[in-house]
Amino acid sequence: TPSPWTLRSNFVWWATLTPNLGFDFAITPELSLGMNMGINPWTFSNNKIWKHLLLAPELRHWTKGTFNAPSTYWGFNAIYSHYNVGNIKMPFGLYTEVRDQRLQGDMAAIGAFYGYTWRINRLFRMEIEGGLGVGYAWYDIYNCEHCGAKIGSNKRPFLVPKLSLNMVLNPEKQIMEEE
Numbered sequence: 638t639p640s641p642w643t644l645r646s647n648f649v650w651w652a653t654l655t656p657n658l659g660f661d662f663a664i665t666p667e668l669s670l671g672m673n674m675g676i677n678p679w680t681f682s683n684n685k686i687w688k689h690l691l692l693a694p695e696l697r698h699w700t701k702g703t704f705n706a707p708s709t710y711w712g713f714n715a716i717y718s719h720y721n722v723g724n725i726k727m728p729f730g731l732y733t734e735v736r737d738q739r740l741q742g743d744m745a746a747i748g749a750f751y752g753y754t755w756r757i758n759r760l761f762r763m764e765i766e767g768g769l770g771v772g773y774a775w776y777d778i779y780n781c782e783h784c785g786a787k788i789g790s791n792k793r794p795f796l797v798p799k800l801s802l803n804m805v806l807n808p809e810k811q812i813m814e815e816e
Contacts, residue, residue: 643671643704645764645805650675654687659803663703671695673714684781686739689720697752704807706756716746716770716797724781734778738788742776746797754805762807768799 645659654677661671673693680686695714699705722732723739734740748770756762775792779785 640704640808643669643805643807645673645803647673647675648802648804649800653677654679655689655691657691661697661704666702667699669697669699669703671697684724686721686723687725688722689718691716691718693717695750704754706754706762706807709751709753710766711749711751713747713749714768714770714799716744716748716772718744720744720776723779737781739779739781740776741779742774744772744774744776744795746770746772746795748797748799750799750801752801756807760806760808762805764801764803764805766799766801766803770797770799771795772797 641663643661645661647657647659650657655675657673657675659671659673661669664670671694673695675691677687677689679688693714693716695712697710697712699708699710701708720743721739721741722735724737725735727733727735748768750766750768752764752766754762754764771794773792773794776790777787778789778791780788
């Protein structure tokens with residue numbers, strides 16, 4: 638029987654140099670409530686900045702009962718991030734404004750996602766999930782030549798993709814009871 642709680646870490650966030658941790662608690666036999674947190678404190682050489690704090694609460698509906706694996710689930714999430722990014726070339730031509738400028742501000746979004754989970758052993762399982770959200774960002778723009786002079790401000794809506802590959806610690810109740 639799965640535990641009423643889990644801890645997880647998203648490998649996709651690690652690939653963007655964002656240490657992260659998430660947790661979930663079962664609130665009914667089919668629903669869980671969770672929070673994902675990530676922080677990226679990096680400043681690189683050549684005045685490259687990639688910093689952010691991200692919080693993303695979520696609600697999941699499990700098709701075969703909370704935390705049971707293998708199973709599918711779907712859910713809704715919210716996202717808040719405070720960020721400071723500049724002099725970075727993003728892949729796929731995304732966010733071209735951070736190539737020659739520094740943006741510092743906040744963003745908020747809501748979205749929906751779908752996922753699949755499978756058990757690796759009694760303690761661990763994997764999750765893969767994808768989804769899409771809509772958000773709004775408000776930020777100040779700085780000249781990145783010296784990353785100091787403010788040259789403006791902006792606000793804009795945007796789409797937020799969600800892609801996760803999570804390693805999940807999900808101990809079975811009997812393991813906890815044996816200890």
